[in-house]
Amino acid sequence: MISLYHKVQKIETLQKTIDKDIRAFKRHAGLDCELHCAECCRYEAIEATSIEFLPFAWHAYKLGMLDYWFDELEKGIGSNCIFSRLDNNAWGCKIYPVRGFICRLFGFSATTDKNGRPVFAACRVLKNRHPEAISNAGMYINGGGKVPVMASYYRQLAAIEPSSGTRLVPINEAIKKALETVYFNLHYRESA
Numbered sequence: 001m002i003s004l005y006h007k008v009q010k011i012e013t014l015q016k017t018i019d020k021d022i023r024a025f026k027r028h029a030g031l032d033c034e035l036h037c038a039e040c041c042r043y044e045a046i047e048a049t050s051i052e053f054l055p056f057a058w059h060a061y062k063l064g065m066l067d068y069w070f071d072e073l074e075k076g077i078g079s080n081c082i083f084s085r086l087d088n089n090a091w092g093c094k095i096y097p098v099r100g101f102i103c104r105l106f107g108f109s110a111t112t113d114k115n116g117r118p119v120f121a122a123c124r125v126l127k128n129r130h131p132e133a134i135s136n137a138g139m140y141i142n143g144g145g146k147v148p149v150m151a152s153y154y155r156q157l158a159a160i161e162p163s164s165g166t167r168l169v170p171i172n173e174a175i176k177k178a179l180e181t182v183y184f185n186l187h188y189r190e191s192a
C-alpha cells in the first residue's frame, strides 16, 4: 500500500501540473483574475474532496499545527472556507501554496458536454466585468485551444486514492477529513 508521504508527493505533483496548465491557459486565452479578488472563496457552497487537502494537512503536521487547525474548525465558523480572509484589509487564502484543486481550477477550467467537448466554466466576476475577455477565451477554446478539464485532474486524484478521490463534500468537511487522515495515520504509526 502506498504510504501517506508518497500520496502527498503524488498530489503535489498533480498540483504543479494543474498550475502549469492553468498558467498556459491564462496566457493563451488572455484571461486572469482581477487583482486582490477573492470572490470565489466567498461562495458558501464550495465542495472539494478530502484528498486534495492532504498536502495542506501534511504540512500542518510538519509545522506542528494540526491541533491549531482542528481548533479553528471546531469554532464552527459559518459555511465559508476557514482559510478565507474576506474583509477589505486582509483578502485571500491563508494557505495559498497548498490550497485545493478546486481553488486552482475554478474559473480557468472546463466541464465537458455529453459529447465530451470542453465547456468553459468562467467565473461570475469576469463574466460580468470583462465579457469581451470571456468571449475571446471562448473563441480560443472553440478554435481548438487547450483548456484544463476539471474532471481529468479529479480522475488522476481518484487513481491515487480511489476511496475518497472523487467524493465531493463541503470544503470545511474536506479539510477536517484531511487533517484526521494525517492525524490517525501518524498516530497509528507511532503506536504500532
Ligand code: SF4
Pocket: 040, 041, 046, 081, 082, 083, 084, 085, 092, 093, 094, 095, 096, 099, 100, 103, 171
Ligand atoms: S482553500 Fe483558500 S483558495 Fe480555496 S476556497 Fe479556501 S480560502 Fe479560497
